[in-house]
Amino acid sequence: NVQSDSDSAKSGESASAAKDLKVGWSTIYLTPSWMQQTLKMMQTDVTKLKAAGKVSSFKTFNANGDTSQQISQIRAMIQQKYDVILVDAGSATALNPALEQAVAAGITVVAFDSLPTSKKVVRVGTDQKAWGSMMAEWLAKKLDGKGSIIAMNGPAGVAVSEDRWAGAEAVFKKYPNIKIVSNLHSEYNIAPAAQSFASAYSANPDIDGVFSQGGALSAAALQTLIKDDKKLVPITGENYNGFLKMWKSKQKDGFSSIATAQPNYLGVIALEAAVAKLEGVKVPQDVTVPLPEITDDNLSEYVKTDQPDDSYPINELPQAQIDKLIGK
Amino acid sequence: MAPLLSVEQVSKSFAGNQVLKEVSFTVEPGEVLALVGENGAGKSTVLSLVTGLLAPDSGRVVHDGAPVPRAWSPHRARAAGIGSVHQELSLNPHQSVAENVFLGAWPSRRGLVRTRDLVARARPLLERVGLDVDPRTRAGRLPLGRQQLVELAKALAGEPRLLILDEATSALDEDQVGAVFRVVRELRDQGGSVILVSHRMAELFAVSDRLTVLKDGAVMATRERERTDHDDIVRLMVGRELSDLFPEKAAADPVADPVAPLLQARDLTVPRACSSVDLDLVPGRILGLGGLQGQGQREVLRALFGLDRHTGQITLDGRRVRLSSPREAIRHRIAYVPEDRKTEGVHTARSVRDNLALPSLRTLAPANRLTTVSRTAETRLVADLTDRLRIKAASPAQEARRLSGGNQQKVALAKWLPTDPRVLLLAEPTRGIDIGTKREIYHLLRRLADDGLAVLVTSGDTMELVGLCDEVAVLYEGRVVDRLTGSALTEERLVRASVMGTATESDEQPEEQADDPSGEKTVLLAEELVNDIDDSDRPDPSGSVTHA
Amino acid sequence: MSGLVSVAALRGSRPVWAFGVLAVTWLAAILFAHGFDSVANFRYLVQTASFLGIVAVGQTLVVMMSGIDLSVSGVVALSAVVCAKVASGTGGGATGITVALLLSALVGAVNAGGVVWLRVPPMVMTLATGTILSGALLVYTNGSPSSAHVPLLDSLANDRLLGVPWAFVLWLGVAAVAFWLLHLSRTGRYAFALGAGHDAARASGVPLGATAFTAYVSCALLAGVAGLVLLGFTGTSSLTMGNPYQLLSIASVVLGGTSILGGRGHLLGTVGGALLLTLLTALLTSWNLSEGVRQVVLGILIIGLLLVYARERRT
């Protein structure tokens, strides 16, 4: 339709115009350390792009959990004629109209991490369902397809959490002998997670494993088991450093896990994708970044004993791979 | 003729405490019935049964020939032609006078309530109760007495055939009372009925046809007014004779025998309330502040207690002091019993014990604020005070709001005594207090004065000022217009000065007020004066009095 | 006779109700729910209730003088984050703890100052300080809060004294001190008076400012203590770690029978309230319900319980 016409016309015209771009990033949260790490990686990349004369400014907007405010931020960026809007969305659906308006205004919009459902923006992310199924699959195999487990999810009603669980649930359906004795929801925050895990665990002390879809949740579960000197059943994890550290130190006691990561370089890829798109590269609509796999074997490549617990160690993605992902 | 209202054998208990015991009385059409009794006798409770605020445990209320339905409520009572002014004000301070007058029954046209209509229809009602205020004024800006008159106008707005006035005159000055009585008589002459509760004997005898006396929740007797007198009613109420309502006055004559004042106020000014007031508070003497309602009496007291911002010099023992907060005043051993005891005088939701101990916590836990409060000392203090002032409470743990008004007033006063005050400020100390308790309070105040306290009292009750005080300063529009002492301190001169706003020179023939214990003359005098004086000459405190 | 009176008094006492309901619920949980009969479970419940409980004890002090403190969530995070950062840097554990508690107290003082001097309504004032705090923490940590292992805090949060978690012992200790402050000391009387009526308290010479400062500073200090214990418990700090305690601390106070309007209640009730709330949450977790239904049940349970014993009388 009309809109996509003008859209392509714009990108055609600006094929060589990736110069002095005004870039803005609206994020639903800035406080979690994952976001902080992402921001730092992006800033490093911005410095590079600035040196290359491609980017002139980079501003961050923090909605502090208020999706409505994120909408205001996007509108403000439209009004201020940003060239590129990056977004980490607070709601899978609520930002769609605002983002589509930005696209209609000729702005290059790239979403990453927590994605909106709109088909009009470039979306750089991982497959959250695959995350869930990867974890669930590993756990089911580890338990030989039978046993009782506790499931730990993020807050109810949040897309990321629901997606990961949907992926996991599909897998568990295939293993009728795996019994989910308790299905918990908590913030991705260690204290409340420990609290709810502990109450579920003391009600079901004979579990055989824990499905967890977030690093702080995994750390909370593992920590509880360690503190109470309980049997260290398999717990799925994430590259949350606190968890990785414990995992490493308990490996000799037979603790086994698998972890993946929502890689912080998603932000960098999004930024590069935007710049590339403005340079005329045909960036695919959906850039699906493969999920890293952290196992008992390659754990030591990830864990950073000298860094705080609340960090997400990840190795940078080589530029070549980034280029490949964004279709350069 | 069938009575308009008959209360038949009603009983009522609160949490096991029986406050009404098979009470019966009737009200005929065209009659004014006075309900009298000590504080806590059950007057308000029985009236609440009539107005639908409460339901009786047993017995029934018959109105207009039929028992009131089970789901009797204030709404239904109002619809059935019962108008009432409750002891506690029921105005919404944030709405206009006009809106308050029609509260709950706002006249509307096509569903819309028009301010212009409201104002136009409120005017005659306000006029009828002798209230000259702009109906658009916020009700909360009016002084208490005027609020009570708005309540009366509100009751009249329902065009009642039975009007219930539960201490509706307690905050009124004499000429306002006169206006109320005009309304009462008018209503009676048109065949309506009125039930009247008041602790001012004079008022009861001025308008009522019959008096029903309640004591401890039971009816003692009902008397025709013609066949009874002041002493008879008091005897029925209190259970014994009451001699010497007022104590002896201070012996010393200030002119002949000047004592150095303890507290001196010079040029005391509270913006928009009083200006350039000079007062001398002398140990051993009771000074009264008289005048019509709302002439700045309240603010003078509040200023002296550090509650209202003021200018002027205040000296205590000859030293300049700044009274910028109640704590400051308390530090100088000034105590204050406020007019509005429910919000400032006592903590209604706290126990009698907590209330009495609050100002004395410094002595009960002397070292610092983190010291433990001594329970034994507290118990002793509370027991001593309840004893000394004869506070009637089920136990010291009883919540203050469950006390009768008189006993609440005693608590508000009693709590200051252990702090050893030198200056006692009392605003309307006997408002709503029964005659027996009044007597106790008067004598208590005199004893305190004799012990060396300087006492300053405001009162709307002329008789009280004349009977109790050694000297009365009359305020008019915030200025002292007259000072009356000794033989010049008579009700007539006091009323004259209050209404005229000027000092009356010498009196040719001071009237023998003492012979008129009912005070009826004063009421009539006030009514006369009101009729004499053009309204425009009178002060209009509305809008000029602020509530901090 | 006096026996009768005291039975009646007990029945009218809300804290007693709170503990009664707690006992009944716990009994029901042991009998009918799975896993509530173990000592380990009991221990865990009281331990996790301690974090909430310590905050709620502070909240009680403020609510009693008819204030409310919505900044406790921010203070919990503040104390943990600052302590972790100082301790993992050059400062060491003791300095970290001291600095954290001092800063917490400072926040309390700011709250009190705003309420008393600027006359901003408590709800808005503390909300604003909470917002400012989360921003300030972002600036302070540059977004990356540290983790730290402070041995004292570790053992405080995780170790046991004769089988009783130290955290619980600490909570009871804190409650005892607060009990003394609120129910025995002169300041406590002032707080009650202030809660029961501002004007009457002022006219009776109650030191409004000092009382408010004591209450808000104590509350913030206790939120700071809770943050420290949480730091010991999780070994790490985060900017959002206090969030759950904002509304739950208020709910604990109310479930403990303290009037949210102030001037009425008992500190010990809050202990029961926090335990009750933790137990209810655990019970709901143990039933396999969807999160939505779980919340619905929790809401209905809270309203139901309040209807039983926390109604405000009229007139």
Added chain:
Amino acid sequence: MRERITVAARGNTDLLGLLALLLVLLVAYQHYDSSLLSPATVTILSAQFLPLILAAAGQTTVMLLGGIDLSLGAVLGLAMAVFATYEARGAGDVVTAMALALCVAVAAGAVNGALVAYAGLPPIVVTLAASFLWGGVTLVVLPQPGGHVPAGLVEAYNNGWYGIALPAVAVAVALGLWKLLRTTRHGLALYAVGGNEHGAYASGLHTRGVKIGGYALAGAFTGLAGIGLAIQTGSADPTIGTPYTLNSIAASVLGGISFFGGVGRMRGTVLGALVIGLLTNLLLFTGISPFYQLVVQGVILVVALALKTYLTREAAE
């Protein structure tokens, strides 16, 4: 005449202050966005502010009754969820969906009101517990973000409909209805009960009915806010409502609504909401570090309120 003006001015002191603040904000805004007064910008801004304005109107209604609604965010989310999911089932009838969402919100409000009126529980406690309740119901209705709102409606709402700013019209209509209600007995009763509940009861008002009605009306405002947010965002999200609870309180308080009931005007609230909305936007324009945004927001709230208290106190004396 002059007296009249001063009287009117005195009655509106806080509003005048707010109005002045708003003007300052607008001027500053104009500096960053010169198209401020163009129809497009008005549409965009009103689309953005509508949910907060209506939510604050709901909060104000409850606060006028002397209460406070901590469940507002949850009810807003619920209305949003009902509205968007009904659409998604393909019934296609926007009006039905709206009516349904509105009914649910009104019912939720009425339940809150009934609990407050009959149970003798303080509103803050009732609505705190109710926030769990309605939040849970929302999650049952809509477990994760989704639902659907017709694209045409979204487009018309966000970008104008034949050049008309629909959200502004909606707010104006809601305010007009409120003004009308204010002059009916129900409106006066609302203020009467908020100002002195016992007095109102003793004067023959059905205070319980008035309360339930008031909370239900608040539910209606909140429901409209939820519907507006759903249309603005083209979908529903069960957790998006939460911040509205505290923001609506802030807007109401800023607008001069008393925590003790009976005092305040809806226009004050609308101004308060506008100030908060514009201020956050302005912070975005100024390019202040996101780290400092929260600090600035908090400080401004305190300063504005302290200033207002100070100014109105001076005026009252």
